[in-house]
Amino acid sequence: MAHHLPADGQDHQPPRQPHQQAHPSPRPKPALRPWPARRDWPASRVWQNRRGWPARRRLAVFFGLAFVISWCVWPLTLLNPASSPMVPFGPALAAVAVAFLCGGKEGLLGLLRRLARWRVSVRWYVVALALPCLLVLAAAGLTVAGGAPAPDLGPNPGWFLLVGTFTSTLVIVGLFEELGWRGYALPLMQQNHTALAAALLLGVVWALWHLPELASDPTGQRPPVPFMLMVIAQSVLLAWIYNSTSSTQSAALPATEEHSPGAGSVPLCMLFHASFNTSGALLFPALAGPDYLTLWWTLALLHVLAALAVIAYAGPVRLARTLDTKAPNGIT
Numbered sequence: 001m002a003h004h005l006p007a008d009g010q011d012h013q014p015p016r017q018p019h020q021q022a023h024p025s026p027r028p029k030p031a032l033r034p035w036p037a038r039r040d041w042p043a044s045r046v047w048q049n050r051r052g053w054p055a056r057r058r059l060a061v062f063f064g065l066a067f068v069i070s071w072c073v074w075p076l077t078l079l080n081p082a083s084s085p086m087v088p089f090g091p092a093l094a095a096v097a098v099a100f101l102c103g104g105k106e107g108l109l110g111l112l113r114r115l116a117r118w119r120v121s122v123r124w125y126v127v128a129l130a131l132p133c134l135l136v137l138a139a140a141g142l143t144v145a146g147g148a149p150a151p152d153l154g155p156n157p158g159w160f161l162l163v164g165t166f167t168s169t170l171v172i173v174g175l176f177e178e179l180g181w182r183g184y185a186l187p188l189m190q191q192n193h194t195a196l197a198a199a200l201l202l203g204v205v206w207a208l209w210h211l212p213e214l215a216s217d218p219t220g221q222r223p224p225v226p227f228m229l230m231v232i233a234q235s236v237l238l239a240w241i242y243n244s245t246s247s248t249q250s251a252a253l254p255a256t257e258e259h260s261p262g263a264g265s266v267p268l269c270m271l272f273h274a275s276f277n278t279s280g281a282l283l284f285p286a287l288a289g290p291d292y293l294t295l296w297w298t299l300a301l302l303h304v305l306a307a308l309a310v311i312a313y314a315g316p317v318r319l320a321r322t323l324d325t326k327a328p329n330g331i332t
Contacts, residue, residue: 056192058098058102058188059188059189061098063185065090066090069089069090070209070212072087074216085213086212086213088173088176088177090180091177092176095180095184096111096179111183114266115175115179117265118265118267120245124244128241128269129275130275131272132276133275133276135299135302136276136280147291148294162282165277165278166278169273170270173277174269174271174273175270178238178269178270181202181238182264182269186198186239186242187263189202194316195239195317195320196239197316199236199239202235202239203236204232207231220292226297227296227300230299234276234303234307237306238273240320243314243320244264246263
């Protein structure tokens with residue numbers, strides 16, 4: 001059947017009834033943004049890139065963990081004043097944790113390998129064992145020369161007791177502290193600072209770390225000001241021993257978690273620490289009395305003089321003397 005168009009040539013639609021209205025088409029709903037995957041979260045990206053953390057971020061995490069672990073029992077002294085206000089193995093645990101989190105198995109093994117650096121020159125064993133004893137003996141001698149009564153050590157100071165004190169201090173104090181301070185923190189700090197600046201900054205942190213012992217010591221065994229001054233100067237001496245016992249192989253490798261320039265002997269630092277604590281445990285109680293504060297100030301000033309002598313001898317940049325004619329700054 002043929003369809004006929006109207007005369008005007010337009011296709012007319014039938015008129016709409018009044019009740020029939022055009023319904024607008026529904027607006028499309030906005031697409032929901034997909035919830036980001038866990039690996040896309042900012043915190044997750046930071047965590048996944050932790051192996052690329054710079055030295056400053058690793059140091060911040062290390063120092064934070066070391067203080068939190070070590071100070072966690074401090075509030076307990078309010079209940080029992082005789083209890084220990086610190087956990088001594090905080091620096092070691094913090095170093096192990098950060099080394100593993102930032103470097104994985106390789107980073108952890110690299111840290112632990114520093115405990116195996118026993119094969120160093122014999123003269124550094126003499127320095128590590130004799131220097132702290134000489135400082136303590138000189139401080140005691142000058143205190144007695146200034147009018148203090150001579151210490152009465154008795155006919156036998158108890159060699160078994162001294163050996164036991166030295167051994168326990170070597171582990172409880174030397175290992176648990178030096179693995180963190182000198183084994184982990186010092187090499188990282190020396191990546192962005194000179195050896196002297198790193199040693200001084202680390203000494204300040206190390207001194208503040210002892211704050212619970214200083215604040216919770218009713219006997220005044222460690223006078224705060226001379227003690228903190230001595231610790232900062234001692235940090236310079238320990239950095240000198242650490243850098244001077246570094247292997248040429250470690251110094252030639254690039255700066256990584258496993259091989260830091262100047263990675264030295266942590267065991268020598270442990271021996272220094274144990275020798276100082278043992279000689280102090282022998283002489284300090286014998287000089288308790290009105291001249292005890294004089295003893296500590298003398299000891300602190302002697303440490304400062306020894307640190308100044310080391311800086312003048314080894315130089316503030318590296319705190320180590322070598323005969324490396326290919327060094328960037330010439331023979332050192």
